Amino acid sequence: xxxxxxxxxxxxxxxxxxxxxxxxxxxxxxxxxxxxxxxxxxxxxxxxxxxxxxxxxxxxxxxxxxxxxxxxxxxxxxxxxxxxxxxxxxxxxxxxxxxxxxxxxxxxxxxxxxxxxxxxxxxxxxxxxxxxxxxxxxxxxxxxxxxxxxxxxxxxxxxxxxxxxxxxxxxxxxxxxxxxxxxxxxxxxxxxxxxxxxxxxxxxxxxxxxxxxxxxxxxxxxxxxxxxxxxxxxxxxxxxxxxxxxxxxxxxxxxxxxxxxxxxxxxxxxxxxxxxxxxxxxxxxxx
Amino acid sequence: xxxxxxxxxxxxxxxxxxxxxxxxxxxxxxxxxxxxxxxxxxxxxxxxxxxxxxxxxxxxxxxxxxxxxxxxxxxxxxxxxxxxxxxxxxxxxxxxxxxxxxxxxxxxxxxxxxxxxxxxxxxxxxxxxxxxxxxxxxxxxxxxxxxxxxxxxxxxxxxxxxxxxxxxxxxxxxxxxxxxxxxxx
Numbered sequence: 511x512x513x514x515x516x517x518x519x520x521x522x523x524x525x526x527x528x529x530x531x532x533x534x535x536x537x538x539x540x541x542x543x544x545x546x547x548x549x550x551x552x553x554x555x556x557x558x559x560x561x562x563x564x565x566x567x568x569x570x571x572x573x574x575x576x577x578x579x580x581x582x583x584x585x586x587x588x589x590x591x592x593x594x595x596x597x598x599x600x601x602x603x604x605x606x607x608x609x610x611x612x613x614x615x616x617x618x619x620x621x622x623x624x625x626x627x628x629x630x631x632x633x634x635x636x637x638x639x640x641x642x643x644x645x646x647x648x649x650x651x652x653x654x655x656x657x658x659x660x661x662x663x664x665x666x667x668x669x670x671x672x673x674x675x676x677x678x679x680x681x682x683x684x685x686x687x688x689x690x691x692x693x694x695x696x697x698x699x700x701x702x703x704x705x706x707x708x709x710x711x712x713x714x715x716x717x718x719x720x721x722x723x724x725x726x727x728x729x730x731x732x733x734x735x736x737x738x739x740x741x742x743x744x745x746x747x748x749x750x751x752x753x754x755x756x757x758x759x760x761x762x763x764x765x766x767x768x769x770x771x772x773x774x775x776x777x778x779x780x781x782x783x784x785x786x787x788x789x790x791x792x793x794x795x796x797x
Numbered sequence: 798x799x800x801x802x803x804x805x806x807x808x809x810x811x812x813x814x815x816x817x818x819x820x821x822x823x824x825x826x827x828x829x830x831x832x833x834x835x836x837x838x839x840x841x842x843x844x845x846x847x848x849x850x851x852x853x854x855x856x857x858x859x860x861x862x863x864x865x866x867x868x869x870x871x872x873x874x875x876x877x878x879x880x881x882x883x884x885x886x887x888x889x890x891x892x893x894x895x896x897x898x899x900x901x902x903x904x905x906x907x908x909x910x911x912x913x914x915x916x917x918x919x920x921x922x923x924x925x926x927x928x929x930x931x932x933x934x935x936x937x938x939x940x941x942x943x944x945x946x947x948x949x950x951x952x953x954x955x956x957x958x959x960x961x962x963x964x965x966x967x968x969x970x971x972x973x974x975x976x977x978x979x980x981x982x
Binding site for chain 1: 941947950959963966980
């Protein structure tokens, strides 16, 4: 986190709105490309990601009366008749429900199937696959505060992307930082340079950072048993976007017990902010 | 007496820890588990290899605390904890850091390190632990209370992206991420 100089070739970003939030794609301009070529590449990549998000939102959004999810919710459609994609995500959500002992669930208190807790992470994962298929190795995708990266902000340097985590008490300031992506030997891997802490050597495999809160969107996460959420905000760094997103949601819902379970069973780092502002962190979030 | 009591308490907790680890150790590995806390990095030059037969170690150096450790090993049905208590007992007199043997348990591979300062065990850590797939892991990756000054720091001028609980499209307009995106447009 000491590295303050910007990448030599600069970053470019494009944004679009989907799933009720704003998604941005950031890419380094690159040393071998003319500025216009880099812009065209970013525009094309953003268009691919936007189409993918829009398609998933069209299927899974409960805010769209005509979506497949809304028709399921109204009982006009049964799961047996649902699309392969709907059933695949339902299966995935059910597996996460078992793995998190119910802390993550796709069923709203009113019984309506709501896969939105899974869909953003899934969309990010799919977007990452598409960007790699386009031959793009260095990028940072931010979907409303959840982050998935590939490569480095300074291509070839191995330097990690530096992500900040907002302070829930003051969203204009950062509570913490975390390196994502990068390569062994990169500048930011100095965090693990001592080689002593096993938790830090894995930081290069952290490609995704997801944060869930209990104060956003009118407490959209329900704590297990209907009680008030124990945590104000929970951030999870993991190798993939779905694991990070699901576990962050599960820990907000399941409290300390779920936090301990997540830290023990998954290869993740967790930073949790309690209701009173106190922090809980796994070793990877320690400086 | 106070020092003795502290040593005894430390030995008792070490014994309990080792019994806990040993519950996962195969019978054939019991002796190496015994040696885990004692052999290896013998910086203090004690006869750490005295092994499981030296049950007089805790009996002589300890008071009720260490016999408690011996007792807990007895209930576990293995001589291991008593032996390691003996070894730790001799270590306690010398001070230093002791690396144990690498032991196979049902949780994976474990190597224990014991730190002794001023006659008391100040730390017992697992140096090495791998799961069934051979992947290195920490013995317990858990979240501990942490001060804000102890967390990885970041200034908004130094980051390329900002994570936070999902912001609505309206909230995005005033967010740090929006400022970063705008700067890179």
